[in-house]
Amino acid sequence: MACTYRCVLPPEEACSGLAVFTLGHWQNCWHLASGFDYACRFSFCRGSVNLSIEAVIFDLGGVVIASPMQTFADHESRHGLPSNFINRMIVDNGSASAWGRLERGEVPMGAAFFADFDTELRAAGAPETLSSAAIFADVAGAAGIHQNMVAAIGKLREAGYKLAALTNNWHNEDRPDANTQVKGLFDVFVESAVEGVRKPDPRIYQIALQRLGIEPGAALFLDDIGQNLKSARALGLTTIKVTDPALAISEMETLLGLDLH
Numbered sequence: 001m002a003c004t005y006r007c008v009l010p011p012e013e014a015c016s017g018l019a020v021f022t023l024g025h026w027q028n029c030w031h032l033a034s035g036f037d038y039a040c041r042f043s044f045c046r047g048s049v050n051l052s053i054e055a056v057i058f059d060l061g062g063v064v065i066a067s068p069m070q071t072f073a074d075h076e077s078r079h080g081l082p083s084n085f086i087n088r089m090i091v092d093n094g095s096a097s098a099w100g101r102l103e104r105g106e107v108p109m110g111a112a113f114f115a116d117f118d119t120e121l122r123a124a125g126a127p128e129t130l131s132s133a134a135i136f137a138d139v140a141g142a143a144g145i146h147q148n149m150v151a152a153i154g155k156l157r158e159a160g161y162k163l164a165a166l167t168n169n170w171h172n173e174d175r176p177d178a179n180t181q182v183k184g185l186f187d188v189f190v191e192s193a194v195e196g197v198r199k200p201d202p203r204i205y206q207i208a209l210q211r212l213g214i215e216p217g218a219a220l221f222l223d224d225i226g227q228n229l230k231s232a233r234a235l236g237l238t239t240i241k242v243t244d245p246a247l248a249i250s251e252m253e254t255l256l257g258l259d260l261h
Contacts, residue, residue: 049257050238054218055162056153056252057208058186059199060169060179062224063242064149068139075138079130086135089124095198105193108171109136140172145182146245152252152260153185159258164188166208166221168198188212199223200231220255222248 061067072086090099098116101107107116117132157163165186169179170193183189188211192198195207209216216236223229229239238255242248249260 050220050255052217053161053220053238053256055164055212055214055220056156057164057166057212057219057221057237058149058153059221059223059225059228059242060165060167060182061143063222063245063248064146064153064165064182064185065179066142066144066146067224068142071135071138071142075130075135079127081126081130085124085126086121089120092124093120100198102170103168103192103198104196105171106196110172113170148249148261149245150182150185152249155258155260156252156256159256161256162187162212162214164190164208164212166190166199166204168192199225199228202231202235205232205235205237220252222252 058064062069069087073083075081076083076085090097094100095104098107098113098120101116102109102113107113114132114136121130121132122128153163163186165179165182165188167179167190169191179191188208190204190208190211192204195204197204197207199205205216205221209219212219217238219237220240221229221232221237222240222242223232224242226241229241232239240248240251240255252258253260
């Protein structure tokens with residue numbers, strides 16, 4: 001079985017005939033042929049390494065940055081609400097909801113959003129004591145960065161992959177969005193609040209692909225929300241569902257044949 005792969009070697013090394021390199025966990029013999037833009041061909045292939053991937057696209061919350069879901073769960077428990085009450089309300093209320101308008105950049109995170117979100121909470125059965133202002137203050141305070149994922153992103157850059165963030169986010173009246181802390185990690189940074197369209201709308205994935213200059217089949221996409229991944233797969237992207245960043249990193253290692261630690 002022959003697999004093609006684009007070399008990231010400098011020209012003087014790419015004309016050296018037969019060489020041995022380490023790719024991920026495996027040592028492979030490469031036959032390096034000159035005259036083909038330093039194109040290389042495996043002498044053999046192992047595992048399920050996907051050599052068509054040219055770019056990795058990351059959701060931020062729940063993937064690179066801590067998810068707000070734990071903060072939601074804390075407030076639900078504190079106010080005697082069933083698990084996943086807030087997220088279920090957001091999903092059930094759809095794209096025309098306060099949350100949908102927030103993520104499309106139609107309203108900033110501030111007093112107007114809090115008033116609308118509180119109205120939706122009451123309509124869903126939440127007590128008056130549950131305050132959206134308090135919820136999102138805690139979300140901002142808990143937005144820590146997953147350093148293992150940041151390290152993996154650095155390894156992907158070293159290996160020659162294009163990198164993008166594709167995030168449903170919001171404008172904040174009082175302070176910069178926490179996502180700006182990791183903006184410099186990526187070649188392309190696509191924000192729903194800037195584009196006016198949010199995942200899982202196919203248009204926002206197409207924006208990311210266009211700015212990366214790649215076709216859907218050349219992209220790997222990581223997200224923690226199933227409907228976002230479903231939409232990406234329908235377009236032809238390879239996907240990984242992130243339930244734990246460490247497990248997702250291991251999945252990327254297997255898929256790409258790289259050591260990302």
